[in-house]
Every structure is written in C-alpha cells, then in structure tokens.
Amino acid sequence: MDPTFTGWRPRLNCTLVSATGGRNGPKCVSVRSVAAGETQAETVTGYTVTAGQTYQVFADASSSTEVERIGLEWLDAAYAPVGAILWSLPTATASVSWHRVGVAGVAPAGAARVRIVLSATPAGAAVPHFWENVYLGAPMRTVGNLFSFGTESPEIDTTGWTAGANTTVSRQAPMMSWAADWYWAGAHVLALTATGSGTVSATTVENPVVTPGVEYLGYCYLSPPTTGSTTWVELRYYDGAGAQLSATRGTLAPTSTGYQRQRVSVIAPAGAATCRLVVGMDSATAAQVLRVEQAVVTAAPAMRAGTVLPYADASFEQGVAGWTKISGVATIARSTPWGAYGLDGSYALTVSSATATASTIRSGRFPLPAGSAGLPFRVQFGSIVTAGGWATTRGIRWYDAANTDLGVTTAAAGPVPSPNWWLLASDQTAPAGATQAAVELTLTATTTSSTVHLDRVALWQSLPVTAVVPQASSASVTITLREVTVGDLIRVYRVTDDGTRTLVRGASGLLDGTVVVVSDLLVIEDYEAPLLTPVSYRVELTDPVAGGVETRQSSTVLVPHADVNEAWLKDPGAPQRNTKVMVKQAPNWQRPLEQAAYRVAGRRNAVVLSGVRGGLEGDLVVWTRSDEERAALHWLLDPGHVLLWQAAPGMGVDDMYVSVGQVVEGRVGGPAMEPWREWTLPLVEVDMPTTIGVGGSAGRTWRDVLTEFPTWEAVRDTFATWEALYLDRRE
Structure with missing residues (x-):
C-alpha cells in the first residue's frame, strides 16, 4: 500500500483512504463504510491464473469493531465471473491488532484471471477497516516439506487429515497475529474437537515416502484448550504393506493457549517405507478444541555439517533422547515450559545439582565416518547458567566396531561462562580402531542448587574452516x-x-x-x-x-588453463552455459566518442564539445571444432546475457564483461560434413553486473535434485521448465 493504494478500488458501500501504521511499509489502506452493511473493496486488475492450479491469498487486517473475510473472484478472459467468489471463513473475533486473513483454492475451469475482494460488515457509516501486506500467488510452502500444501495448511479444506476416535476435524479462522514477514501460517487452522472425554487425535491422509536410516523432523503449531492440556505431535513410520513400525511423540509443555511449535524427530527404522504425522490431546473433556497449524515433515537438520549426533540428541525438543547420567547427584530433564530455554528450537537439556559436586552425563553412542581413526574431531555445545555456577570437562568417549570402550579423551576443565548462552568446544583425536563415539561431559556445580541448560550439541570431524x-x-x-x-x-x-x-x-x-x-x-x-x-x-x-x-x-590458488589459444566465455548468472572456444583473431578495438565541432567565423580552430570516451568495441573471431561445441556456444548466446570473456594472461587482453551483438556463424570451407565453424562475435565492453545471482552450479546433477526434493510433484511445483530445473531457477 506504499506509497498509496492505486491497485485497489471500492466495490460495494465504501471509500478508500490511505492510512498510516502499515506493517510492510508506513502505509495501509482504510476501507471506510458509506452506510451500515457489508463493504467490499477489490483489486483494479484481474491477475492471470491457470485453470486447475492452486492459488493462495492472504492479508493482514485490523478493526476494533467487526470481523472480516477475504475472497478470490475467478474471471474469464473477458472479466466475466466464473462461479461464486471463493470466500475465507470470517475471522472468529474482531481485533485492532494486525491479524492474518486468507484462503486458498483451485482455479475452476474457464478461469483466466482472478480478483481479490476484501469484505467486512460495519454497523454504521464512516467505520474504517484497515488492510495491509497482501499476497496472491502460488501457495506458500515450507521448503523441503514432504507434505503437500493441502496437508501443511488448511487454507483450502481439511481433506488432508482424518479424525481419530472421539474427534471431529474442522476448519476455523481464529484471530491470530503473525509477524508481518511470516508467510507460512495462514488464516485458517485445523480444529480437533473432542466429542467426549478421552484422547483426541487426527492423522495426515498423505503418507510420504521415507528412506530407512534417515532422520526426519516433524513439527506443527499447537494451540491447546488450556495450559494444563496434554497435547502432542507424533511421527509414525510404516512398512510397504502399511503396517505401523514405530511411533515417536513430542509432547508440548505449553506456556499459554496460544500457538507454540512442537517438534519430534526420529530415524526411520529398517523396513520403513512411508510416514504420517499425528496430532492429539490426552484426557480431553467434551467440546475441548486443539488447534493446529503448519504441519511439516522434512529431513532433520544437522546442528553442524557432518555431526554424528541425531537431531533428537542434539536439540532435546522431545526429551533427553539417549542422554544418561553416568555418575553424580545431578538430574537431567528437558527444560520446561516451552520457550523458556532453547538455543535451537524451544527446549534444552536441564542439568540440576543440589550439591556442589561433579556429575558426568553422556550421550548415546553413534557411528563415525569410515576411516576416522587418527583424525581430529570437535565437540561443541551451547550452555547457559541459570542458577549457581558450573565448571565443565568436555570429552569424547570412543568405541570400536565390537562396542569395546576405548576410553575417553578430554580437555582441561574450565568454567562455564555466565550470563547468556555460550558455545563451548573442544578438539580431540580419535584413537586407533575408533568407529563410534559419544559426547561425555563432566559438570561440576560450584555452589549448591546449581542449574545449567545445554543445547545444540554436535560432534563432527574437524576440517579447515x-x-x-x-x-x-x-x-x-x-x-x-x-x-x-x-x-x-x-x-x-x-x-x-x-x-x-x-x-x-x-x-x-x-x-x-x-x-x-x-x-x-x-x-x-x-x-x-x-x-x-x-x-x-x-x-x-x-x-x-x-x-x-x-x-x-584463505590460501592462494591458481585457476589452471592449459591452452593459451583458447578462451572462456562465461554467463555470470548461469555457469552451466559457460563454454571454452578457440580464438582465431582478437578484436581490433574501437572506443567510440560522441562529440560535436563548432566552426566559429573568423577563427582558425573549431570549438569541440566531447562526451566521455566509451569502452572497447570490436569483433572477436572464434572457432568451434565440433557439433557439441557449436551447440554449447548457441546455448550460451541464446539468452543475450552479459558475458565474461577470459583469456590467458599475456594475450594482450584483460578479463572483461561484454555484450554480444548480432552473431555471424560461418563455415570454414571443406565438405558439408566439416564440423568446424567460424564465429564473429561483436563485443561491447560493459560494467560488471552486480545484481545477477548464480543460478545453481556448473556441476549440478540429478543427485542434487534427489537430495533436495522428495517427490516429482515438489520438483514440478518449483520449476517451470526443464531448463529452469537444470539452472536451478525457481518460480
């Protein structure tokens, strides 16, 4: 809405006024009622859509007196309506705080355009309703989510979920304030309502494919009916026949009845083929409602690249995982409540000691990369002291392939800094025969009733930074x-x-x-x-x-170049197009100059007014020696991008960015089958492009695609063409 609302116009019973206090910039639009009754404002333009594709719209709204809704009006090419307006549910309550309003749906057959409609129903004249931060386009997805948009968010409907016993599943639009730049939560939420006393649950209908041995992370926002409710999210694995193999739960320790993200992670067991996410509530009473938003299952992130600790043992989002107390009086537990302590996520490992004594805690035992013996490893963790004081000895306990304990290596003990979070690390060398390791920490309370929280634990091979x-x-x-x-x-x-x-x-x-x-x-x-x-x-x-x-x-390196007769032509934004050519003739440079000469009567010399002399211009003549080289050069030149020309040092030219004009591709003589071609490339020197980003990598392979995208549907939703996939240019 900045600097004004030129893209909007009144549709029904309203005037539009530019107002201050916007979220995405200083301005917003005020839809002001002319009389009591429904007001509607709409976009001036009908935006192009494709029938059969899913589109999402949302905005932030504010009103102290009435609820609102937002809609999509599907139009044909002549701007005639196609069916009824797709409306969101009205928000549950009015709120002067900015809150999210939105809906999503599939463009019907015959739809060529869509218009956004804003609606509210004031009780009188001159009542303002404020709107800002409007989005229209493809559904906002969480990158890497194995679920489709219909399961991640109930903006379309609730068909992505199925209710368990004692439960009904519906869609609600509570007043919820999200950050202005948080676009992954919409206006609608999934609502699980207890039909009687007992357990309430709902399960995703989708069961995406998983890989045994890979750790996956599931999470969603949970809004419990009371702070005393036991609400949870569960990640379940199934075999190829649909039989459940395991279920791992992360239970929310709520601070309020607001929306709090709860996570759960576990490694897919042997035989696992698919997974599902389940949300629920224990010991519910009739009519209690658990609200859910943004359901995600994705590959679990590593605390550090190459760490051997799974996410569950590193972040403590669902408990203490494989950590145990080996000696001492200290107790260990997941921190509580949600959000009180956490360097990653919303929880941490809480270590409490009633006496000023030492206690040793140890993680589970995890495999090391092959050939780790004799190599350096680094253990690192975050810590925050919240009571008393602590010292710590950071160590790694090693094991061989037969699970034989090879001992622990440690660094000298040192104090745990305070206040705030600190990252503490220690480097150790794996002994001969080591194939597994565990993190082992000796924590010494320096006063009675001491408490320290640990989070983001990682153990990885220490490589050059x-x-x-x-x-x-x-x-x-x-x-x-x-x-x-x-x-x-x-x-x-x-x-x-x-x-x-x-x-x-x-x-x-x-x-x-x-x-x-x-x-x-x-x-x-x-x-x-x-x-x-x-x-x-x-x-x-x-x-x-x-x-x-x-x-x-960094250290100093040299880019090799074997043949001084060859030069590189590179596309800075698409290195996949870069190609090497043989130079026949370097340009004879010209430097154009705009000037005007004025002959003054009675004077011998003219008055000359000149501009700034231009950059280099000239024709570069190169050869391609095969059909493959010829096709590669065509592909490089096709988009008309600014190119970088690089020749070997000593060839009389510096690296330069050039624009290539009309190209001449000629034969060099001989029979028709002769593959050599002579190209004349008219070059104009230009400045280095500064806003162009590198679209992917010259070494991009199918393995990169398989690593990032779980399904072909995800690939299709991300890239418009095969070339866009190859160049990693996303919609």
Whole structure:
C-alpha cells in the first residue's frame, strides 16, 4: 500500500483512504463504510491464473469493531465471473491488532484471471477497516516439506487429515497475529474437537515416502484448550504393506493457549517405507478444541555439517533422547515450559545439582565416518547458567566396531561462562580402531542448587574452516566455509597479488555484506576468478545485532588453463552455459566518442564539445571444432546475457564483461560434413553486473535434485521448465 493504494478500488458501500501504521511499509489502506452493511473493496486488475492450479491469498487486517473475510473472484478472459467468489471463513473475533486473513483454492475451469475482494460488515457509516501486506500467488510452502500444501495448511479444506476416535476435524479462522514477514501460517487452522472425554487425535491422509536410516523432523503449531492440556505431535513410520513400525511423540509443555511449535524427530527404522504425522490431546473433556497449524515433515537438520549426533540428541525438543547420567547427584530433564530455554528450537537439556559436586552425563553412542581413526574431531555445545555456577570437562568417549570402550579423551576443565548462552568446544583425536563415539561431559556445580541448560550439541570431524580449491574443468574456484554462524551477514572478496579486491558472486548477487548466512556450511563457486593468476579470498562475517566482524583469509590458488589459444566465455548468472572456444583473431578495438565541432567565423580552430570516451568495441573471431561445441556456444548466446570473456594472461587482453551483438556463424570451407565453424562475435565492453545471482552450479546433477526434493510433484511445483530445473531457477 506504499506509497498509496492505486491497485485497489471500492466495490460495494465504501471509500478508500490511505492510512498510516502499515506493517510492510508506513502505509495501509482504510476501507471506510458509506452506510451500515457489508463493504467490499477489490483489486483494479484481474491477475492471470491457470485453470486447475492452486492459488493462495492472504492479508493482514485490523478493526476494533467487526470481523472480516477475504475472497478470490475467478474471471474469464473477458472479466466475466466464473462461479461464486471463493470466500475465507470470517475471522472468529474482531481485533485492532494486525491479524492474518486468507484462503486458498483451485482455479475452476474457464478461469483466466482472478480478483481479490476484501469484505467486512460495519454497523454504521464512516467505520474504517484497515488492510495491509497482501499476497496472491502460488501457495506458500515450507521448503523441503514432504507434505503437500493441502496437508501443511488448511487454507483450502481439511481433506488432508482424518479424525481419530472421539474427534471431529474442522476448519476455523481464529484471530491470530503473525509477524508481518511470516508467510507460512495462514488464516485458517485445523480444529480437533473432542466429542467426549478421552484422547483426541487426527492423522495426515498423505503418507510420504521415507528412506530407512534417515532422520526426519516433524513439527506443527499447537494451540491447546488450556495450559494444563496434554497435547502432542507424533511421527509414525510404516512398512510397504502399511503396517505401523514405530511411533515417536513430542509432547508440548505449553506456556499459554496460544500457538507454540512442537517438534519430534526420529530415524526411520529398517523396513520403513512411508510416514504420517499425528496430532492429539490426552484426557480431553467434551467440546475441548486443539488447534493446529503448519504441519511439516522434512529431513532433520544437522546442528553442524557432518555431526554424528541425531537431531533428537542434539536439540532435546522431545526429551533427553539417549542422554544418561553416568555418575553424580545431578538430574537431567528437558527444560520446561516451552520457550523458556532453547538455543535451537524451544527446549534444552536441564542439568540440576543440589550439591556442589561433579556429575558426568553422556550421550548415546553413534557411528563415525569410515576411516576416522587418527583424525581430529570437535565437540561443541551451547550452555547457559541459570542458577549457581558450573565448571565443565568436555570429552569424547570412543568405541570400536565390537562396542569395546576405548576410553575417553578430554580437555582441561574450565568454567562455564555466565550470563547468556555460550558455545563451548573442544578438539580431540580419535584413537586407533575408533568407529563410534559419544559426547561425555563432566559438570561440576560450584555452589549448591546449581542449574545449567545445554543445547545444540554436535560432534563432527574437524576440517579447515576455510578451504579453496581450483577447478580446471570449469575454470573456477570452490570456496568452502565451515563453522559459519547462521544469521551473520557475509561479504566475500577475491584478492589478487596487487591487493585489488573484487566482490564474489553468490546466489542472490554479489556477496556484499547484505546476504544472510542460512547454514553453518557454505560452498561458494567463483566462476569469475581470473585464469593463471594467483588469487586468495577474504571473508567477513558480521553479527547483525552486535556488529562484531569475524575475518577469514584463505590460501592462494591458481585457476589452471592449459591452452593459451583458447578462451572462456562465461554467463555470470548461469555457469552451466559457460563454454571454452578457440580464438582465431582478437578484436581490433574501437572506443567510440560522441562529440560535436563548432566552426566559429573568423577563427582558425573549431570549438569541440566531447562526451566521455566509451569502452572497447570490436569483433572477436572464434572457432568451434565440433557439433557439441557449436551447440554449447548457441546455448550460451541464446539468452543475450552479459558475458565474461577470459583469456590467458599475456594475450594482450584483460578479463572483461561484454555484450554480444548480432552473431555471424560461418563455415570454414571443406565438405558439408566439416564440423568446424567460424564465429564473429561483436563485443561491447560493459560494467560488471552486480545484481545477477548464480543460478545453481556448473556441476549440478540429478543427485542434487534427489537430495533436495522428495517427490516429482515438489520438483514440478518449483520449476517451470526443464531448463529452469537444470539452472536451478525457481518460480
């Protein structure tokens, strides 16, 4: 709605006024009633849709006096309505707080466009209703969710769920305030209503395919009827015949009757073929309602790249998992209530000691990567002291393939810092024969009645935090950054021997300090590094809150280039198109200049007014030597993108970004079957593109697709064409 609401117009009994106090920018739109009765505002434009496809609309609304609803009006190509308006349920209550209103549905046969309609029913004239932050498009999905949108969210209906005994399943639209930029929760929620006393549950109808041995994470938002209710989410695995193999539950420790995300994770057992998510409530009384939103099952994330601890043992979202107390008086338990303590998720491992003594706790035993003996490993965990004081000895206990205890290696004991959360780590070397390991911590309370919380526990092979490797086949450099802090802002420079710094390109453009780190392991492929030139990389990681900067400097590498007669033509945004060509003739450069000469009467010399002399222009003549090279060059040139031309040092030209004009592809003589072609490429030097991001990788394979997408449906929903899939360009 900024700077104004030009995309909207009155439809029924209202006027529109630009108002302040918006969520996504300073402005919002006020739909003001002309008289008592229903008001409606609509978008001026009917937006293009495809019949049979699912679309979602939502907005944030505010009113102190009436509820509201939002609708989709399907239109044909002539803007005639196709069927009735698809309305959301009216919100359950009016609220002056911004709250989410939305609905989703399938465009019916004959629909070519859709219009958004906003509706409320004031009791009098001049009553304002405020709207802001409107979205219309493909359903908002959680990346990696094995469930379809209809199961993840009840914005369409409740058919993705089936009720258990003593339960009815319906859809409600309670007044719920979500963050302005939290788009994965809609307006409707799933409502499980107890028909009598006892257990209430509902199960997903979908049973997505899983892989035995892989850990999956299930979660959803739960809103219990009372803070004393026992509500839970359960992840169940089934074999190929549909027989249930296991059920693992995460029970919510609610702080209120509001929406709280509860997680559950477990490794798929041998024989597992599918899974389902179940939500429920124990010891319910008749008419009690459990509300559910955003149901997700996805591959469980690792606390650190390469960690051997499963998510359940690292994050404590459903309990203490495989952790046990080995000695001492301390007690261990999952923290409570929800959200009180948690570095990852909403819970932590709580260790309490009534006396000032030492206690030892140990995780479960987990397999190490093959060939781990003699290699360095790092154990790390987050800690926060909430009572008394603590010291800790950080250790790793090792085991061989026969489960024989090989002993524990530890670092010197040290105090647990306070206050706030701290990440503590220790490096140890795996002994000969080690194939398994467990994290072992000796925690010593320094006062009576001491309490410490632990979270985000990880154990992984300690590798260089910054590594750079040149790639001859793609004329690029692979930069690997490990143990990066998620949430930091990253800036990466390519540095040459003369000290020149150039920003490196990432997925969304140049890594200029505005890109947020989303994983502790980053792999950056620099396709614009110069050939046969020593380069290193400087990485700056900035804490967006505290402002502190972590700086890393890589070693120096050289991009190989075997034949000086060949040059690279590269598409900075699509490295899959990059190709190598043989140069026949370098350009004879011209530098155009706009100028005007004025001959003054009676003067010998003219007055000349000149602009700035332009960049280089000239024709590059290259050869392709096979049909494959010819097809590759066509594919590179087809989009008309700005290209990077790179030749070997000493060939009289510097790397430059160019725009290629009308291309001439000619034969070089000989028989018709001769595959060689001579190309004339008119080049115009241009500036380095700064906003173009790298679309995927030159080494992208089907394995990358299989790793990220659980089903072909997910692939289809993400990419418009096969080329978009190959280039990793998402809708």
